[in-house]
Amino acid sequence: MSSSKRNGSCRNVWKKKKCILFSILIFLIFVLFVKYTIETNIKSFNAQSPAKCLFCQFASGNRTPPVLEFENDEYVIFKDIRPASTYHYLAIPKKHYESLKVLNKSHVGLVSRMYSGMVDFLGSKGIDTSDAVIGFHIPPFISQHHLHLHGISPISGMGFWDRINFLTNSFWFKSGKDAIDSLERSEL
Structure with missing residues (x-):
């Protein structure tokens, strides 16, 4: 296998890892939002x-x-x-x-x-x-x-x-x- 193919495949692996990390970050933010929405009583969204x-x-x-x-x-x-x-x-x-x-x-x-x-x-x-x-x-x-x-x-x-x-x-x-x-x- 030539070094250019190896470098190309390494770049693809790195892109996939970045995509996975970004997806995990978005998921964690979503979970945090859901957690707070559930914990916060719906009534409390109105002025207390x-x-x-x-x-x-x-x-x-x-x-x-x-x-x-x-x-x-x-x-x-x-x-x-x-x-x-x-x-x-x-x-x-x-x-x-x-x-x-x-x-x-x-x-x-x-x-x-x-x-x-x-x-x-x-x-x-x-x-x-x-x-x-x-x-x-x-x-x-x-x-x-x-x-x-x-x-x-x-x-x-x-x-x-x-x-x-x-x-x-x-x-x-x-x-x-x-x-x-x-x-x-x-x-x-």
């Missing part, structure tokens, strides 16, 4: 009233939440009940906002303070923020229809599905810094 919102009840003290690890006038931080790694915290504003999609330029301050507050909070716990994921899910990939910032560390402690679920700057998850940048460019 603050009176019925679980996170609003946590933030206002009307429902026994997980232990509040931090609280100020704007937001609270507590442990996620389904941790994706050794440390997994949520920062939620006390005022009800469904998600990043309902925010605009006027909310840059709130999101910036939540982000820097999460970074400071993780640091105060001795958690390495250089090995952390800090960000927001984008609708329809949200399980609670109340804005919440995830702070997760270490990344190396995350399972396969969690790494996909919290894949920074994917179309379903945005880093805190990118969320702030997007809001700064948005209209009022």
Whole structure:
């Protein structure tokens, strides 16, 4: 067999491998979408009233939440009940906002303070923020229809599905810094 035929067949094998890898990636994204669609109650796709919102009840003290690890006038931080790694915290504003999609330029301050507050909070716990994921899910990939910032560390402690679920700057998850940048460019 000539070397040109061998090289041609190697290129075809490489193309097939790339096609298979791309197909697997598309399948994983589809599975993630289906997972969130199933987990998210159909009713929750409608705007949720603050009176019925679980996170609003946590933030206002009307429902026994997980232990509040931090609280100020704007937001609270507590442990996620389904941790994706050794440390997994949520920062939620006390005022009800469904998600990043309902925010605009006027909310840059709130999101910036939540982000820097999460970074400071993780640091105060001795958690390495250089090995952390800090960000927001984008609708329809949200399980609670109340804005919440995830702070997760270490990344190396995350399972396969969690790494996909919290894949920074994917179309379903945005880093805190990118969320702030997007809001700064948005209209009022």
